[in-house]
Amino acid sequence: MVKVEIVEEKDPQYAGNSPYASTSSSRTSSSVSVSSVGSDAPADESFLDRIAALKDIVPPTTRHSISTKVSSTASFLKRGTKMAGNLIWIVTTSALLIGLPLALSLEDEAKVMAQEKEMLAQQQGAQQMLSGGSSLYPQPPGSAQQGGAQGIVPPGF
Template identity: 70%
Template sequence: MVKVEIVEERDQDATNSPYLSPSSSRTSSSVSLSSVGSEPDGEETFYDRLRALVDIVPPTTRHKISSRVANAAGFFKSGGKLVGNLVWIVTTSALLVGLPLALSLEDEAKIVAQEKEMLAQQQGAQQMMAPSMYPAPPGSQPSQNQQKGIVPPGF
């Protein structure tokens, strides 16, 4: 059987040693274990941790991953360029062809509306000049000096 005995050093030279702590030697081992924590360093970033993983991944796997990422980035870049060109073609075509066409259709609609209005005004003037199609109501005596259809100027 083994007997464990705690020995305290009382030598003066040992107290000047940089490896001794002010606490007793019995608690120094537990203090040193508790001081070693698993918490990450406050200054270490996520990017630093990823960079440290480079040594874990074999070079062939790293090459495969980087080539696949580069291929995917190239695919998205060329696809985005193609979509951008198509959008440019559609918008310039709409501006060069569609806008003048829409403006001319709007002008033609205005002209048609003006023609209808003028036709309605002409028909209204003809109805005012023509004798009334309806007979005079019974009991009323039409007077000859009563004027019909006088429109003040400016109307």
């Protein structure tokens, strides 16, 4: 069984500070106690301290469910970004190891094909000039053919 007893404060320094020790009416003492509570707030309290104090408003079960949802979402995002990074790494290294040599070989093949076309054009031009029947360059007017031999003279001479 619990026994309740009233304890009187005998120390005079605490008697004046307590809102409960005043001898005034209850209406006055309640206003005194309200005003004294408002002035007890520490002046150096930051905004983050006030936000942290709000956690007591939310029940523990709700805090726990919010905390688990936030942590599971964070872990899901972390796994997702890690997988995306691995995928990007695979694609870029594959492109460098396979695509770059392939592109270089295709470029070399195109150069070889261009050189072959140029050489073929040169050979055809030389054959046409040697055949005598048709020349790449027209005969200048006034040039006479002597003895059936045709001389090869470039234009402008």
